[in-house]
Amino acid sequence: MLKFATYFSFAFLSLGLYGSVAEGQGEGRSVCLLHDPPNQCGEFCLEALKPMLDHIAFHQKEWIACGTQNETQTKLDKIEDYLLKLQESLEKKEATWKNIIDRLEKQLTDLQEPQSKAKNSVLSFLFQRIGGRLFYIENAIRRTWNESEESCRTMGGHLATIQNNVELTAIVEKLERSTSYWLGVTDVVKEGEFVSVASGKPTSFFKWRSGQPNNLHGNDHCVDIYNGDMYDSECKEPEFYICEALG
Known part of the structure; x- marks a missing residue:
């Protein structure tokens, strides 16, 4: 100091x-x-x-x-102001795009409603009510099991899975005698485990013909109905078929 x-x-x-x-x-x-x-x-x-x-x-x-x-600090302040303005601009644009998307979704819904009604109209024309559900019975063209399933999907359905004996009796009355019809049941994935093609779940109702299923020559993996009884048959055989409507 x-x-x-x-x-x-x-x-x-x-x-x-x-x-x-x-x-x-x-x-x-x-x-x-x-x-x-x-x-x-x-x-x-x-x-x-x-x-x-x-x-x-x-x-x-x-x-x-x-x-x-x-x-x-002056430069940082300017950058901060720019970022705040940019954020505000983006928020406004986001709100604008949200409004546009909402309008487009509404327009799409408005367009889908007539299509849905038209689809239901077509289904009501192709399918007939049997019991409590809609079915289509093909009596003109024979197809393989895979071709039959593809045809049912084109119409908005699947090959039919019969749910109970009352439904079976009602459907059999619509079928031609001594004629085979494909159903939507198969054990192609695992032998002996029959699954509904419509639901992907195991089928609970069957009315097998005596001695069926027998998987003849190891090639029978698709289920058909003949004179009211069910058989496991070779999927590549051409037969008539029964479709069920979705839903």
Whole structure:
């Protein structure tokens, strides 16, 4: 602390001396200008002023750094403002697109309703109500089991899976005698496990002919009905078929 005070005193003295010399110049007296500070002032004088000069230099760096920070903060503020405006713009666009999507979905629903009605109309024309469900009985063209299932899907259904004895009796009354009709039941995935093609689940109702299913020659994997009894038969055989409507 004492050393700093000494340095400060020397600095003050030097500044006072410089001021006196400068004033003397105005009065016509000789002036001592420091053209060569180390020789004219002496190393001791410079050493006394050095701490103050270093202190000023240090603060000059701080001031410069502070100015840089202010510039950086200004840039960050501008970026933040831009991002906020961008977010606001995106939110408005999102709301606009949501409104457009809602309108398109409504229009699609409006278009689907007539198609659904038309489909139901076609189903009611092709299918007939037997018991509590809609069925289509093909009595004109014989197809393989796979072809029959594809035809039923084209009409909006599947090969039929008969659910109970009452339904079986009602359907058999519509069928031609001594004629085979494909049903929508198969054990093609695993022998002996008969599954409904409409639901993908095991079938619970059967009315097998005596000795059936027998998987003759290891090729019988599709179920058909003949004179009211069920058989497992070779899927590639062409037969008439029965479809059920979906739902």
